[in-house]
Amino acid sequence: MLQRIYDWIDDRIDVTPLWRDVADHEVPEHVNPGYHFSAFVYCFGGLTFFTVVIQILSGMFLTMYYVPDIVNAHASVEYLQTDVAFGMIVRGMHHWGASVVIVMVFLHTLRVFFTGSYKKPREINWVVGVLLFFIILGLGFTGYLLPWDMKAYFATQVGLEIAESVPVVGDMISNLLAGGEFIGAQTLTRFFAIHVFFLPGALLGLIAIHFIMIRRQGISGPL
Amino acid sequence: MEKNHNVSRRQFLTYALLGTGGFMAAGLIMPMVRFGVDPILQADAEEDMIDVVSVDELTDVPQAFDMEYEQDHGWHVEQVQETVWIYLDGDEVVALSPVCTHLGCTVNWGTDPDNPEQFFCPCHFGRFERDGTNIPGTPPTEPLHRYDHEVRDGRVLLGNPSPQV
Numbered sequence: 227m228l229q230r231i232y233d234w235i236d237d238r239i240d241v242t243p244l245w246r247d248v249a250d251h252e253v254p255e256h257v258n259p260g261y262h263f264s265a266f267v268y269c270f271g272g273l274t275f276f277t278v279v280i281q282i283l284s285g286m287f288l289t290m291y292y293v294p295d296i297v298n299a300h301a302s303v304e305y306l307q308t309d310v311a312f313g314m315i316v317r318g319m320h321h322w323g324a325s326v327v328i329v330m331v332f333l334h335t336l337r338v339f340f341t342g343s344y345k346k347p348r349e350i351n352w353v354v355g356v357l358l359f360f361i362i363l364g365l366g367f368t369g370y371l372l373p374w375d376m377k378a379y380f381a382t383q384v385g386l387e388i389a390e391s392v393p394v395v396g397d398m399i400s401n402l403l404a405g406g407e408f409i410g411a412q413t414l415t416r417f418f419a420i421h422v423f424f425l426p427g428a429l430l431g432l433i434a435i436h437f438i439m440i441r442r443q444g445i446s447g448p449l
Numbered sequence: 450m451e452k453n454h455n456v457s458r459r460q461f462l463t464y465a466l467l468g469t470g471g472f473m474a475a476g477l478i479m480p481m482v483r484f485g486v487d488p489i490l491q492a493d494a495e496e497d498m499i500d501v502v503s504v505d506e507l508t509d510v511p512q513a514f515d516m517e518y519e520q521d522h523g524w525h526v527e528q529v530q531e532t533v534w535i536y537l538d539g540d541e542v543v544a545l546s547p548v549c550t551h552l553g554c555t556v557n558w559g560t561d562p563d564n565p566e567q568f569f570c571p572c573h574f575g576r577f578e579r580d581g582t583n584i585p586g587t588p589p590t591e592p593l594h595r596y597d598h599e600v601r602d603g604r605v606l607l608g609n610p611s612p613q614v
Contacts, residue, residue, distance in 0.1 A: 280477065287481045291523070301524035309523065310487045312480040319480075 251441075256448035267341075268445075270334035275433070277327045281365075282426065284320040292372070294418035296411045299374035324366055331359055343446035351439045354432055361429050368421035374414060382409055382417075494521065498599055498606035502535065504542065505603065511536040511545065511558045511568070511579060516607055533596060533607060534558060534568070536579065544596035545581045546610040551588040568593065581613060 236242055255261045257268040291306035291313075293299060306313045335355070338344055344352035371382045386404055390396040405412030456464075483490075502514045511534040520527045532555070534545045545568075547555045554572035561569035561576065567584065568577040576584040581593035597608035 283477075283481060287485050290485055293524075298524055305524040306484075310484055311490065312484040312487075315480040316484045319477075 254445060254448075257445055267333075267337045270330050270337055274327060274330040274334050277323050277330055278429070278433070280319060281323045281327060284316050284323065285422065285426075287316055288320055289422060294372065294415050296374065296414055299372065299414060303373045320369075324369060327362055328366060331362055335359065341446060341449060345446075348439075348443055348446065351436060351443070354436050354439070358429065358432050358436065361425050361432065365421060365425050365429070368417040368425065371409075371414065371417045372421065379409060382413070496597075496608050498597075498608050500604050501533065501544075501607050502605050503603055504537075504600060504605055507535055507537045507542065507605070509537050513547070513558070534593075535605065538580070542598050542600060542605055543580065544598050544605070544607055546594040546596065548594065548610075549575050549589060550583065550591045550593060551575045556593070 257265050259266045259269070288306065291302055291310060293302045303317070307317050308314070338352065338355070367382075367385055371378045382404075386400045386409070389403060390400045392399055401407065403413075403416070404410075405416040497518070499516055499518045501516045506512075513532050514535055516531045516533050518529055518531075520529045532547050534547055534556075536543055547557070547568075549556050549570040549572065551570065551573055554570050554575075556568040556570045556575070556577065558568055559565045560571070561567065561574075564576055566579065568579075568581070570576070570589070573588045575587045575589040577589065577593050578584065581595060583589040583592055592613040594610035595613050596610050599606045599608075
């Protein structure tokens with residue numbers, strides 16, 4: 227039955243080459259931990275992507291209950307965590323996953339650095355990777371405020387003070403981020419919008435570019 | 450010897466990979482799906498009878514009374530006010546929902562000058578008898594819903610509205 231549905235679709239729009247291209251792509255020996263166990267360091271990029279997928283999925287589900295409003299934000303987080311089935315697990319995935327993403331990105335960066343994979347002709351991909359790193363830090367920063375508890379508030383306070391320390395335009399950057407002179411309702415909605423729309427959009431776009439370039443250029447050779 | 454096997458090595462590996470992969474994916478997806486569908490699996494709120502009015506105030510003409518109660522929105526409790534049409538049918542208390550059974554507009558008693566003894570819906574001119582029966586030839590297809598009620602110490606307590614049919 228499934229086979230026939232697949233054949234019907236394939237007959238019309240020829241989808242087989244699309245997934246064959248991915249499925250038949252050979253993994254070079256020097257990046258395959260099956261041959262050399264030490265090649266596991268080449269897994270960190272994929273693990274970053276995997277955790278990013280978990281972050282996106284769990285985040286989508288969290289927004290079913292979360293409200294970015296100073297009166298209800300904390301109460302809604304408390305409700306989804308304590309009263310909704312698996313709330314603690316789903317929020318836990320997003321909470322701990324956020325740290326895992328940053329750790330994986332860091333390890334991935336180290337591997338690329340120490341294998342010299344950033345060198346010609348892959349410089350552009352390194353730059354895209356650095357942009358991705360900043361986007362992920364931005365996601366961590368904006369997401370931290372959303373539970374609207376003491377830790378969230380004061381961490382954002384510190385983050386904005388750091389932004390203010392930029393010469394000349396510091397105040398402007400801080401006001402732009404916070405949506406005003408102080409951390410309040412406008413900051414929360416702004417951070418929410420940045421966290422769930424702007425940064426994930428940029429993240430997905432850059433990840434696509436990152437992957438297309440890796441397929442174009444192939445993985446860097448052995449040491 | 451190879452030929453005796455019903456499952457080839459390639460097939461076995463495919464099954465093993467799909468099986469483990471599927472198990473791991475299910476472990477990730479299941480909590481999120483259960484989390485998302487929680488509203489339909491939560492136990493229905495217990496029906497509380499709400500004190501609305503004293504029996505003394507009722508007459509055989511339907512009058513609108515406010516029914517106030519708290520509605521639990523998860524992280525927020527809302528004060529809700531509903532209107533109920535209540536009258537006495539002999540000794541029996543009858544409490545009708547003002548929600549028109551056609552498309553959910555709000556009916557009023559006696560607002561149609563031609564039919565002062567009926568409920569009237571201004572949206573599509575639906576009409577109902579005093580006991581909530583829909584008048585044939587007007588849009589509604591079933592009677593107004595009736596509240597479960599209870600009389601305790603001379604007070605009328607109402608539960609949920611349910612269809613009369």
